[in-house]
Amino acid sequence: MAKDRDEETGKYTETYPRESFISALDSLEGAASTQEIADEVGCAYRTAHAKLSTLEQENKISSRKVGNSKLWMSNSSV
Numbered sequence: 001m002a003k004d005r006d007e008e009t010g011k012y013t014e015t016y017p018r019e020s021f022i023s024a025l026d027s028l029e030g031a032a033s034t035q036e037i038a039d040e041v042g043c044a045y046r047t048a049h050a051k052l053s054t055l056e057q058e059n060k061i062s063s064r065k066v067g068n069s070k071l072w073m074s075n076s077s078v
Contacts (some may be wrong), residue, residue, distance in 0.1 A: 016043050018060075021051045022074065025061060030074045037072060 024040035025032060032040075037049035052072050055061045063070045 016041055016047060016051060018051055018055055021048065021055060022060065025072060025074045031071055033069050033071060 019042050021037060024037050026035055028040060029043075034049050034052060035045055037052065038045045041048060052063070052070075054062065055062055056072075059075070061072055061074055063072045
């Protein structure tokens with residue numbers, strides 16, 4: 001599958017923008033598992049986990065361990 005490029009800059013465009021993960025989390029009532037968010041966005045589990053981890057490092061969302069899983073939470077619901 002070929003990646004799309006921005007016509008002006010020539011840079012590759014992001015297939016799954018970070019904002020889509022925040023929106024998915026909000027639509028899932030502010031707290032959800034990685035798989036639930038991946039399903040909502042329509043991406044692979046690994047893609048979702050990587051994007052969510054980046055968002056957490058940027059303090060845009062937070063997480064906590066629940067059993068063997070992570071529960072991701074929007075900062076507005078913390």
